[in-house]
Amino acid sequence: MWHAVSYALMDSINVLLIGVIVLLGVVLPPSARYRRIATLLVGGDWLGVFLLSVPVLLLLDSIRSRVEAALASPIFGWVLIAVGVVSAVMTWRGGDSTALMNRMLGPLRTPTWRTAAVGFVLGVVQSITSLPFFAGLAYLSTGGFSTPVRYLGLVFYASLALSLPALTAVAVGFVRAYPESPAGRAFAWSRENGSRVSQWAGYLVSVCLIVMGCTHL
Template sequence: MFQAVSFALLDSLNALLIGVIVALGVMLPRTGRYRRIVTLLIAGDWLGVLLLALVTLLIFDGLGDLVQQALESPVFGILLIVTGVITLVLTARNSENGDSALVRKLLEPLQTPSAKTVGVGFLLGVIQSATSFPFFFGLGYLSTSGYGPAVRYIGLFFYASLALSLPAISAFFVGMVRAYPYSLFGRAFEYMRTRQELMVKLAGYVVAVALTVFGISALL
């Protein structure tokens, strides 16, 4: 279960969603409906993560011992290390221009709270998780944890919540900055806002190092 929690927390380093939340905090006027919009956005993202997690866990449970064998195989550790190295290389070579353009497109339907806000969040949740190795690794460990079906499937609610923990904290942080722009929160936000590329790279490096360490541990 510890491994499932660890990978869920790694999946919470969702740079795109956090970027959208920060952009909303900067773009919306002080009197704008930031809290309502961000709440709907994160709720939609959570639903997307939960739905994909449910489908994935059903598939993994159907595969039975194959998932356990895969997790215990040296190939799994090697795959983790390779994924960590690839993530490290891509992070080092990444430019923020592509993400910034995508963020701008996502902001268009997020000007006011509506069903579209939930829909954008849902799509972000599905896409982010579907392209995240930690998401699937964590669910693999959850499937083979030895707990009964009730515990595993109820645990998906907590798994999805952990995967959204950092974006939720970011949303709260940005909300505090909007309410108290000249506070310590405000100064810290301004520091990170002017160093967005650095923040994204740091998140990528954290994931890369963690995957590599988990891979080495799996081989020992």
């Protein structure tokens, strides 16, 4: 279970969703319904992660013996290390997602079903391109838990995967209400140094993957 929890927490470092939430905190006027918008966005993302996790777990359960063999093999550790190194290189090379986030702002300025739909798409895309997402579910599938525990556990798993974005949304809401607070000043610094903060997050995921890969060898 610890491995599944670890990978879910690693998956919560969702730089794109966190960036969108921070951008909303900056561009939305004080009169905007930020709380409602953020709730729909994060809720839609959670739904995307949860609904994707169900068929993925079903697939992993159907080939459990092969999944167990893969997790027991040192090859899995080397895969984690390789992905961590590639992630670090891509983070170092950089990339500007500002244009993409700006295109998302249209449906996010008012709380509608489109707001939740954007979150849903972000949740699916983030998960389907995330090794920690699949690794965590693989450990959940092979952990010896009963079927009800595994599938009810997906609710908890998706919640962990959205823990950091949800905390970010709460923090941004607090900053909007109290911009002169220490948290507000920290938010201002993070906004002015967005590229650096994104790089730190990318390097953190890379280091975690490499360390977990080394411990698996």
